[in-house]
Amino acid sequence: MAKINMLQAINQALEIAMKEDSKALIFGEDVGHFGGVFRATSGLQEKFGKDRCFNTPLTEQGILGFANGLASNGFKAIAEIQFADYIFPAFDQIVNESAKFRYRSGNEFNVGGLTVRTPYGGGIAGGHYHSQSPEAYFTQTPGLKVVVPRNPYQAKGLLLASIRDDNPVIFFEPKRLYRASVGEVPEGDYHIDLGKAxxxxxxxxxxxxxxxxxxxxxxxxxxxxxxxxxxxxxxxxxxxxxxxxxxxxxxxxxxxxxxxxxxxxxxxxxxxxxxxxxxxxxxxxxxxxxxxxxxxxxxxxxxxxxxxxxxxxxxxxxxxxxxxx
Known part of the structure; x- marks a missing residue:
């Protein structure tokens, strides 16, 4: 066990997922050498290379379209949307493509390897474009799972479970707690079952x-x-x-x-x-x-x-x- 904050726990989960599966890719705006706006992906490009952890253009619709394509071809696509407020340009790709891939093909193909990470919520004086909690928009979409952790232990275990799940998952991270929430977290691999309170x-x-x-x-x-x-x-x-x-x-x-x-x-x-x-x-x-x-x-x-x-x-x-x- 180690006492770490939520950002460090998320980073550990991503590193474990990348080591576990060579087809796991992390991408989003500034996630490469910069580590993302909150530094959640810090060090991952150095460890796994620019082919597996890389920046994308500033287009959320493009990020999710790209992610759907990767996931439909068997990759573990771990996409970061920089703020949950920015997820709306990608709404069509998520609710009309990601969520329906498996159903429309009769399970001949799917994007179950897709995980979308995004920081949500207020408490940081971010105003109306950096503080929203849009989780309810996605709960009405069959084919998606929606997960929200409350502390570092939960974040690591739930994120690993989300990445390994056979369905596309939107993983909302409470950014107010990224560094404020600190707790004991196992250093190794573990997961917390999705769908269980x-x-x-x-x-x-x-x-x-x-x-x-x-x-x-x-x-x-x-x-x-x-x-x-x-x-x-x-x-x-x-x-x-x-x-x-x-x-x-x-x-x-x-x-x-x-x-x-x-x-x-x-x-x-x-x-x-x-x-x-x-x-x-x-x-x-x-x-x-x-x-x-x-x-x-x-x-x-x-x-x-x-x-x-x-x-x-x-x-x-x-x-x-x-x-x-």
Whole structure:
């Protein structure tokens, strides 16, 4: 075990994947000798050469078109989109090509070797073009998996599982935690199964559910609630598609309450899908309406970032309201 940050954990996972498979390629804007804007790929070009870790032109649609071509020919294509906000020019390639390759060919060919890495989320005063959380756009697309880690241990294990998965995966990395999140991580190879949530802490009064950077904020809110005698169960969803309905439903049947929090705007956010499904699965167990504490339905602001964020105080107030309903 070594104490490292999330960027170092991601870099370790990429190095392991490159050593494991000679057909694994890493590419994106400035990922070569520069190591990417956040340095996640630092040193990989030196270790594996310019043919396997290289820069692309500044065209996201081109990056994903190129990635689809590589993956359809048996390569492990690991594409980086510099910020999740920039993924939209590649939207057509992802949802109309990557996601449908296997289905449209009757499984004669596929792009299952494709992994798209991209940093998402706010908290860095990045304004409206460097702070968005667009994960929900992709959860409605059959054929894609969507994964979001919360700390270095999760990042390394989930990224290795994503690269090895037989389906295209979009791997959203919480950039606010790249260097802020530090933890013990095995130095060797391991993976964390996709589609399985983790119960981080057990409680009896309310289930708190989130993913990525939001878990740190949820934990702070839960600590505030615990001081008032409210017992919180915290779940990290980790994979949004597929998502672990059974683990969440089992928790809600026990606590009778559910609060979901994410950075993305409230309307159309993935919390709405979770709320609808859990209401269907756990209706007779619910003691209060399912709560959603999310970002605002506005463009992501710069100077009002703190007001926009679904912080621990908003979550704490929602916890109290749910328990006192």
């Amino acid at each position: 983790e119960v981080m802490s057990h409680g009896d009064d309310i289930t708190l559910l989130g993913w990525g950077a939001q878990l740190e904020i949820i934990e702070k809110a839960a600590a505030m609630a615990e001081e008032k005698g409210i017992s919180c169960e915290i779940i990290d969803l980790r994979s949004l598609t597929p998502w672990d309905v059974d683990t969440v439903a089992e928790s809600v049947r026990k606590t009778g309450r559910l609060l979901i929090s994410h950075e993305a705007p409230l309307t159309g956010g993935f919390a709405g899908e979770i709320a609808a499904r859990i209401q269907q699965e756990c209706f007779l167990s619910l003691e209060s309406p399912i709560s959603r504490v999310c970002g605002l339905d506005t463009p992501y602001p710069l100077i009002h970032e703190k007001e926009y964020m679904a912080d621990q105080y908003k979550i704490y107030e929602a916890i109290v309201a749910s328990v006192n309903y």
